[in-house]
Amino acid sequence: MKLHIKGGRLIDPAGGVDAVRDLYIAAGRIVSVGTAPADFEANRTLDARGLAVLPGLVDLAARLREPGFEYRATLESEMRAALAGGITTLAQPPDTDPVLDEPGLVEMLKHRARQLNHAHLYPLGAMTVGLKGEVITEMAELTEAGCVAFSQADHPVADTNVMLRAMQYARTFGYVLWLRPQDPWLSRGGVAASGPYASRLGLSGVPEQAETIALHILFELQRMSGARIHLCRLSSAAGIELVRQARREGLPVTCDVSANHVHLTDLDIGYYDSNYRLEPPLRGQRDRDAIRAGLVDGTIDAICSDHTPVDDDGKLRPFAEAEPGATGLELLLSLTLKWADEAGLALSDALARVTSRPAAILESGAPALPPCGRLDAGAPADLCLVDLGARWRVGRDTLVSQSHHTPFVGMELPGRVRATLVGGRPAWEAAA
């Protein structure tokens, strides 16, 4: 099948392109950008005039809830939601049920995803058995089964000796550890950021020191072991400053933030709106500003959706008892565009945070992966066509995800995906 995508505004952050260019696709790959190869006869031409043509988004944190939580969402529903959001590559944390700590489970998940034939799903293996923080997993076996990195999801390791061993072992094979920095003691029982607002609402707080102390420990252990670390979903200004210093020092570290934290603060919780119950908790204005500054200066590499579908039963509860998390796959692009607009950034620079930069993080620990997040000749034709000018209202009727719980429900956001292609195959098209 040969495909000609005609007249679109091609934005490819990896190649520094932002111009009207045609794309020529054959056998699932981009064969040429701009000019038609000799003898190219398209089977189908997609008219992309008035639309932006972007690399398929790369999402570093999306919980698809399989295996184990199919009542909240299924691989099928959430993979479709990913495509509706223009995401063609995603990494799933290992906190499924059972936990992704055995090669057989990872193979089964990969197999299920492949059968669905939607986006590329890359599982993160558990770093320790059962995420218990005691025994390290068979990382090499898990890698062979398809894991691209190793993570503790939201279960920080308390034992520094285990953490050190995991780093040394990962370093041996060149694997990357994806860790969310959170001190397990200081964060215990906390449901909101420590501060005046949590005090007022009578909610248990998580101090920013839960993040900074964990970062200090991780960086020290990195200095001992030389391991490469990707830090997941930073939340505090002080934490981001520590990462900035670590990068300056030359530690092999990258990091991401959730799209929710780019826009929201703890005050938005209002009168206990459980859609704002997130992990890590939303912090103050100063922290949100620091997240935005960190994204601009490159301290923060990527924005992820942190997609966590929660059903009504999980959310229609008092704030502290509600399950943390929000649906996010279909909001990642719009929230990135909104941030770009508010920060006055060039689209290509902003979109790098959801395409080329997260792609580089994935590839750094798994060099054998097919390239993603780019649109140059030879790359797989994973892309989306986006109406940048369209606005849409977030709600039950506009979301494909099985969960419609997000802080942004009812809000109007910019940018609507019209079509998503995976391997040159139109995998999703918006209803006309």
Place this chain on the structure above:
Amino acid sequence: MANPQLNRNGELIHLLSTEGLPRDIVNHILDTAQTFVPLADRDIKKVPLLRGKSVFNLFFENSTRTRTTFEIAAKRLSADVFNLNINASSTAKGESLLDTIGNLSAMQADLFVVRHEASGAPHLIARHVAPHVHVVNAGDGRHAHPTQALLDMYTIRHFKKDFTNLTVAIVGDILHSRVARSDIHALTTLGVPEVRAIGPLTLLPGGLEQMGVRVFTDMRAGLKDVDVVIMLRLQNERMRGALLPSAHEYFKHYGLTHDKLALARPDAIVMHPGPMNRGVEIDSAVADSDRSVILNQVTFGIAVRMAVMSIVAGTQA
């Protein structure tokens, strides 16, 4: 964001918190309560304001005293009162909070009095009940206990008349106390120029200054020249989790004795939301002295709860 306890005309439809409660509404509640106080001495202690209405006391957390005073208050308003201790029944069977509320609403409830261990639970209920149903918060987590605060304000007004020249100290476990939070908001709303919080740093939450509170860790310094001392109950479980070493050491530094009370103004009153731990936060000699107005608080509590229930039930959403 709209204040969820007021309707569009600014009238009280639910009582969820003393934060954001306008001063005229607070005064209206206190004035209404004042008309109910003499009822207690009459032969027939009832008024027909809530005749034919159903009041459900929903206590998801144990309480004898607060539940009883709400029950007495509702009965004196001639309402039909139903007490449910939910701990024991539905949540144990896995029913969700909103399912419980839905079921009871189907039994034609008019007013829910709710106590819950999670901060914000009454807000959640208020958001989901039908427009003619009212919610009164009888204590949620660490967040608020507005009727306790209002009866505290009633008591202070009764003994001190004017709020605008007072210094009020709240002593003890502020961190976990919904009474403290509600008192602070009510006191600042009524114009009390100096509200103090006294306790060890392990029991003081961050952000008190933003609520307009002066923080003291030395009880003697904090009690100097105060007009009102509000003692808080210290829960036994605070001895676990490294908040305090022992009840003995706590009493030595933060227990109210005559010796410490002597630093306050000579006419200072002593209050306590109950139930008291004698010998932990308060010495029996103080609790039983003429400085203590703790039993007056209990009596006024019935009138204040009558006022709150009659006002919210008389307002349309």
